Amino acid sequence: MIDARRLQVLTEVARQGSFNRAAAQLRLTPSAVSQQISALERTVGTPVVRRSTRGVELTDAGRVLVETAEAIAAELLCAEREIAELGTARTERLTVTTFTSGGQRLLPPALTRFSAEHPGVELTVIESEPEESLPLVRSGASDLALAYHFDGPPPVRPGDRSGLVWTPLLEDPMWIVLPSGHRLVGSTSVTVAELAGERWVHGCLSIGEMLDHYAAMAGYQVRTACRGTDYQFAQSLVRAGIGISMIPEIALTADHSGLSAARLAPPGPCRFVGVATPRRRRPNPLVDDLMRILRETVGALPATPLTTGRQ
Secondary structure, three states, X not given: OOOHHHHHHHHHHHHHOOHHHHHHHHOOOHHHHHHHHHHHHHHHOOOOEEEEOOEEEEOHHHHHHHHXXXXXXXXXXXXXXXXXXXXXXXXXXXXXXXXHHHHHHOHHHHHHHHHHHOOOOEEEXXXXXXXXXXXXXXXXXXOEEEEEEOXXXXXXXXXXXXXXXXXXXXXXXXXXXXEOOOOOOOOOEEOHHHHOOOEEEEOOHHHXXXXXXXXXXXXXXXXXXXXXXXXXXXXXXXXXXOOEEEEEHHHOOOOOOOEEEEEEOOOXXXXXXXXXXXXXXXXXXXXXXXXXXXXXXXXXXOOOOOOEOOO
16 A cells, blocks of 8 residues: 555655755655655555656656645545534635636626625635646645646646646637737738737737747747736737737737737637636535636627727
8 A cells, every 4th residue: 555654755855856855845864755755666666756967857657646645635635624614603715716817807707796696605816827826726725726728738638637627618819919000900810920020028928938939930030029927018018119919818908099909810829718626526516606607707708808900
């Protein structure tokens, strides 16, 4: 049988990337950590880590064990909460994690409806990007995460062992936001190739990296005016004439003045929005209700709020 303490040690080694750092966190000696990992490898009959000059990496078997350990830890945390609430007046709580633009456009109407249907539930909202929000759901610190990924597989694959389920909500296509008076105002769609020579304002670091890729395919290098991390700020700079920007549809500003937008034509990136929920032994009815409301909110979304064509 796999020892739970050894799983805890392996999880900390994976988190720290080093036996020495894991030992410091666990208040053990590096030798004790190494012995625990060796004993675990003997139990499962295969290596769980690879040691190199760059540190320690998990093998495929190690990843399976860590994902399983995280799911078990989350289940235990939920059980502790339920036990603590036994025999006491129970306040129902729901913690939701969201990325910024999803929190601005999708979450408020959904939470308004949810609160009306569940007036006694105490809601907590955490703003976080997917690379941080999904681990929060996995650990039990958040009940669900509104998240996204760009082209490629979703962050949670079928058969995922980490205790997460990914439910797609919508495709979030890219738009090119232009200042009034730009030569392309009036276009219903544009390609990356047509934008050679433009200066760009980035509202997300990932967008900048993808744009570099597609611009290279079109035969030019991107001229960057600003590398930001906020889509609303990026659009305010476009309005000021600093450059143009690539913005996901749900992040388009509600303030239309001084701006125009054209749909990005292929080839180009697309963003996909979904919800990560925990795969638990006992389903959470509150999570199920919010998921239903989110799907209905997406179905009722109006057309893009930024008018295309001449302003």
